[in-house]
Amino acid sequence: MGELLCSFNEGNKQMRSLLGDKGANLSEMTGIGLPVPFGFVVTTKACNDFFDGGNVLSSQIIEEMEAKIREIEEVTGKKFGSGENPLLVSVRTSNVINIPAMAGSILNLGLNDETFKGLTKMGDMEFALDCYTRFLRTYGSIVRNIPQKSFISAYEEIKKKAEEVGENQYSEEAVLFDAIKEYKSIILKRTGRAFPENPFEQLKEAVSAILNRWNSYAVRSYRELHEIPKETGTAVVVQAMAFGNIDEKSCTGMVFTREPNTGEKVTCGRFMMKSQGGDDYFRDMKAVKIEKLEDFFPELNEKFLRMAQLLENYYKNMQEIEFTVERGKLYLLEAKAAGRTPSASVKIAVDMVDEGIVDRATSVANMRAEDVNKLVLSQFANGDEVDEETLENFNKILEWADDFRSVGIRANIDTPEDALMALNLGAEGVGLCRSEHMFFDEKRIYDFIRMIIADDEYERSKALSSMKPYQKEDFKRIFEIMEDRPVTIRLLDPSFHRFLPHTEADIKKLARKLRIPEKKLAAKILLMKEENPAMGKRGSRLAVLHPEIVMMQTEAIVEAAIEVSENTDSELNISIMVPFISSVREFMNVKDTIQKAVDSCLGSDRKKMEFAVGTMIETPRAALLSDMIAEQADFFSFGTNDLTELVYGISKEDTDNMIEEYVRKDILDKNPLYSLDKRGVGRMIEMSVMLGRKTKPKIKMGICGEHAADPDTIEFCQSIGINYFSCSTLRIPGARLAAAQAEIKSRGEK
Structure with a gap:
């Protein structure tokens, strides 16, 4: 096989990035001996070559397509473009990543006035006419971009006139004959080019049209929104047609190996007799539940159910299967991981382990973090009731995930209430307690503002004295909730x-x-x-200019810890974090103030309680000096929000529209404020980790920006030695799952 085209018997499921989902699955199914109509894939490599060549199929691709068509002819015994036993093919999109706007199928390609005659000999006149009209509709809409409604309106008008003549004189064949003429006329009028009679010209146009969709406005917009690189490309499947509309012993259908709404282990789906795709609109037919398949095809039903179960066992996931029966012979057209509701997702994951189909690692790997997050949002944010079985399955999956996970998952919190929720959702500690948020309550904010606008040290001290009890009480409650789990408190940060x-x-x-x-x-x-508060008097700069604030906050932390320790057997694990530093001396200045406050509170008992003092790495200079900072800091926490903004020189508040435009113009692959830029910001974090550990090999390092719950970010940062991720409370379960999946993937690659 070459990199541009690949026959089904040359590919496999490991070639997904080259063949797309559909192409890889059809190749794999062919390889394990299932009844798949033969075909080939125009690969994602060919897609990129197509665009590099000015949106034109190269001579090499065309030559290989001709050879692959001859191969299908040999397998099927049919001839492409022949008036005797003609070969017809379907042309379908095969995406590496599912993109709704890319979906599209052209059926019965290869039909013209000559091959139409051959088709009438294979079936009957109505069958041939049905195939021809369907081809013209799908060709017109996908290749020539003519709205489907143009063909629908034309068909309805022709049928209406035929029905007006009278029921006894109505002929479906006559309607379809007239529809063929009208469809060809529509194609010519709407595009200025006649419908091509040459089957290979049809094929070249169809493949080019699907490849061109990859760069259409709708698909580009979707790619930008979901941060899918242009180079991913799309593939195209060209496959011999199986005719579910050829006679009364033929049908098409779709089946799920489990119920997608509930997750119950029952085969469900529908099929339509003597049909092809789209018959539910153009013909007066009703879909039949799959349970009735045995009534129509008693000899096939058991065989089909065995194949469905085989596919689920083979792919180790619930399957959605598209099939066709042609004259009593079963063909499988596609099998893919089936969509399901979040509650069905966790049930299926647990059940498949209980049934021995998959092990726990595979079950965890098959889960989607977004399904876990949706269940959390349903329960905690929306207040929806989640049934007991779903909760049990949800918790079991996360327990399994925790068994595989090698990094810590902590919470970003503002209040004791956040801490309690975080604990209930499986947080192993607090990675970021934003201490200034404790003053946002209306009863507290005015003391905070009095501290800000104080004219002198006396007024500021007076305001701080009013603030300290709030902080101390909140810290006490957080320490009581978290017990011996790590709690990292960030000193006042915003300007x-x-x-x-x-x-x-x-x-x-x-x-x-x-x-x-x-x-x-x-x-x-x-x-x-301040003209630019984000880079003004904030973080460690505030602490240097106003050490009395650091003293108050540290005293509140230590006094709270002492009081909680007196009433618990747990050994508290408390860290104080200095934000937004850019030099070692800056950090040391604040650390000295912290230590003075700690010593003052503990007095002669200071050996009985230890407090780690670390810093957030948020500025490029701090990252560059990580080896020197590590000599003084007990831990690093990477604030990826600020670090990303400073590395790029952008502000999240001011550049959202600009970033969208950059992604649209292919200057950026994705928005770096939502998914970590591995090549720039990621490289800086990796360098900082290496420098820090060169000085202090066992120094703990975490991520506490918005990126900390992003699966791609977790996978990358875990690979460079990050110890824990701290994210917003409701995203904790998804982060637990993503961290486990990254570990499972890493073990598999090793």
Whole structure:
């Protein structure tokens, strides 16, 4: 086989990136001896060559297509373009990644006025006419981009006129004859080019049209939204037709090996007698439940059910199977992992282990993190009731995932309530407690603002004294909930500027609340204004300029820890994190302040309680100096949100539209603010990890940005030695699953 075209008997399921899902599955099914109509795949490599060549099929692709058609002729005993026993083919999209806008099938390609005569000899006149009209419709809509409604309207008008003549004189054959003429006329009028009578010209046009869809506006938009690289490409399957519409012993249908809504182990689906795809609209036919297959095909039913079970066992996943019966002979046209609801997904995953079809690793690997996240959202965010069996299956899958997972999953929290929810969802600790968020409650925010606008150290100390009890009480509750699990508390990070009002009405309202003159408050806000707060007086810079804030926060942490320790046997595991540093001396300045506060609180008992002090690596300079910072820091936590913005020199708030345009113009593969940029930001993190561990081999390192729940980010960061991921509370179960899947994949590759 070559890289451009591949016959079904040359491919296999491992070649998915080259053959697409459909092509790889059909090749695999052919290889294990299942009844698959023979064919070949125009590969994703050919797709990229097609675009590199100016959206034109190269002479090499055309020559190989001719050879592959001859191969199908040899296998089937039919002849492409012949008036005697003609070979007809279907041309279908075969995506590597499912893209709805790419879906499309052209059926009965190869028909023209000459091959039509041969088709009438294979079946009857109505069968041949039905195939011809179907081909013209699918060719017209997919190859010539003519809306389906044009053909539907034409058919309805022809049928209406025929029915007006009278029931006794109505002829379906006459309607279809007229439809063929009208469809050809529509193709000519709408595109300025006549329908091609040459079958190989039809094939070249069909393959080119499907490849061109990869670069259509709809598909480009979908690729950009889902961050699918252009180079992924699409493949095209060309396959000998099996005719489910040839006689009364023929049908087409679709079957699921399990119930997709509930996950029950029952074969379900539908089929239509004497039909091809789309017959539910163009012909007065009703789909029949698959349970009735035995009534129509008693000799096939048991064989078909055995094949369905074989495919599920072979692929180790629930299957969706498309089939055709032609004159009593069964053909399988496609088998793929079936869609299912989130509740069905967890049930199937557990049941297939219990049935001995898969092991736990395969079951976990087959799950989708998005299904897990949807169940969490249903229960906690939307308040929907989730039945007991689904909850049991959900918890069992995550327990299995935890057995495979080698990295920690922690939570980003703001309040004790978040901590409790995180624990219930399986968090192993708190990777990021955003201490400033504890003041966002309306009862607390005004003390916080008084601290911000204080005129002198006395006023600020007074405000801090009011704030400290809030912090201490919240820390106590968090420590009590988390017991001996790790809790990392980030010191105050955002710029003061972000907490102050900026409109005249809001300033006036705040002045009344604080009982200070409006002009004084407005002047204070103006003095504190920052043009770029994200890179202004924030994080460690605030801590250096206002060490009294660090003292208050550290005292609240230590005093809370002492009080909780006196009432529990658990050994608390508390870390204090300095945000947004860019130098070793900056970190040491804040660390010294922290240590003074710790020593002051513990006094002579300080040896009884240890507090780790680490930092967030959020600036490129901190990443570059990681070896020196590691000499002083107990741990690193990579704040990927800020690090990404600073590496790219962009602001999330100001550049969303620009980034979308960059993705659209193929300057960026995907939005780096949502899925980690491995080549740039990822390389910087990898370098930082190596530098830090060169100095301190056992230093703990985590990820605590929004990327921490993204499966691709987890897989990459796990491979470079990250110890834990800390994400928003509701995404914890999905992160647990993704981390397990990354580990399972890593073991498989090794």
